[in-house]
Amino acid sequence: MAVTLKRDGDFAVLTLDRPEALNALSFAIIGQIGEALDAVAEDRTARALLITGAGDKAFCAGADIKELRSRSLVDQKRGAELGQRVFAKLDDLPIASVALVNGYAFGGGMELALACTFRLASANAKFGLPEVKLGLIPGYGGTQRLPRLVGEGRALEMILSGRTVDAGEAERMNLVNKLIEDDLLEAGKAFASTFTRYSLPVLNFARRAVQRAHDLPLHEGLRVEAELSTLAYRTADAEEGMEAFEQKRKPEFRDA
Ligand code: CAA
Numbered sequence: 001m002a003v004t005l006k007r008d009g010d011f012a013v014l015t016l017d018r019p020e021a022l023n024a025l026s027f028a029i030i031g032q033i034g035e036a037l038d039a040v041a042e043d044r045t046a047r048a049l050l051i052t053g054a055g056d057k058a059f060c061a062g063a064d065i066k067e068l069r070s071r072s073l074v075d076q077k078r079g080a081e082l083g084q085r086v087f088a089k090l091d092d093l094p095i096a097s098v099a100l101v102n103g104y105a106f107g108g109g110m111e112l113a114l115a116c117t118f119r120l121a122s123a124n125a126k127f128g129l130p131e132v133k134l135g136l137i138p139g140y141g142g143t144q145r146l147p148r149l150v151g152e153g154r155a156l157e158m159i160l161s162g163r164t165v166d167a168g169e170a171e172r173m174n175l176v177n178k179l180i181e182d183d184l185l186e187a188g189k190a191f192a193s194t195f196t197r198y199s200l201p202v203l204n205f206a207r208r209a210v211q212r213a214h215d216l217p218l219h220e221g222l223r224v225e226a227e228l229s230t231l232a233y234r235t236a237d238a239e240e241g242m243e244a245f246e247q248k249r250k251p252e253f254r255d256a
Pocket of ligand 1: 064065083111137139
């Protein structure tokens with residue numbers, strides 16, 4: 001298996017494990033990521049998903065270029081659709097995901113990080129969409145997710161130049177949430193712990209509302225927010241949270 005899925009306390013940890021090819025995404029690996037994400041979706045006990053790459057050099061160096069060369073045009077389209085479909089599963093997971101970028105995040109690797117809810121980067125992280133250098137353009141969501149995150153100008157600059165962005169610049173341009181000097185996995189768990197103690201269904205309503213902000217005009221987005229905030233209001237956890245406030249005690253959420 002080039003993808004491993006393990007439990008670490010409250011967290012599911014998915015590791016791309018093909019360090020000899022800098023964790024490059026073959027068709028087979030993308031399929032395995034899809035299976036792992038399905039398993040995470042079914043496991044109702046993990047409270048956040050952490051995604052990282054094996055070895056100390058790369059999170060993921062992108063689509064497997066050797067395999068790309070041998071694909072027909074039809075295979076290429078199916079490949080892009082498969083990658084997009086698998087990465088989109090991260091949006092639909094019942095828990096938030098955190099990319100722990102521990103080295104190169106190039107091409108499809110950066111697109112995987114972009115599809116996660118959050119991104120943390122170690123000091124040696126390097127981000128890039130170098131597809132133009134191969135005569136290609138990003139195919140696993142980069143042209144759509146990057147401008148939503150950093151704005152059109154910065155996204156176009158990265159996509160048209162194929163320029164590599166180091167960890168510091170990535171943080172300054174909002175590509176990553178946080179730069180990590182110490183152990184990345186421990187930092188990822190600490191980061192996720194800032195929200196995993198809250199009610200999972202309520203966190204999901206908040207994620208869904210923010211996801212829709214990209215697709216909808218403001219007045220429709222506000223309508224979605226009103227609906228989702230009403231659903232949150234109706235949960236037992238909302239009753240518990242507000243009662244605990246009045247009683248000046250810590251709430252005990254039950255994900256209900
Ligand atoms: N696909 C297949 N193999 C890859 C790979 C990739 N994307 N990236 C690295 N490798 C392999 C190398 O071929 C090499 O294998 P061999 O030892 O068998 O030759 C091994 O990993 C180590 O790589 P390097 O020797 O190149 O390591 P380096 O430290 O000198 O350079 C790097 C690191 C700058 C990341 C360089 O490997 C590189 O530029 N890789 C390609 C990055 C890239 O272009 N990614 C985009 C792919 S296209 C895409 O992703 C399309 C999309 O949108 C889905």
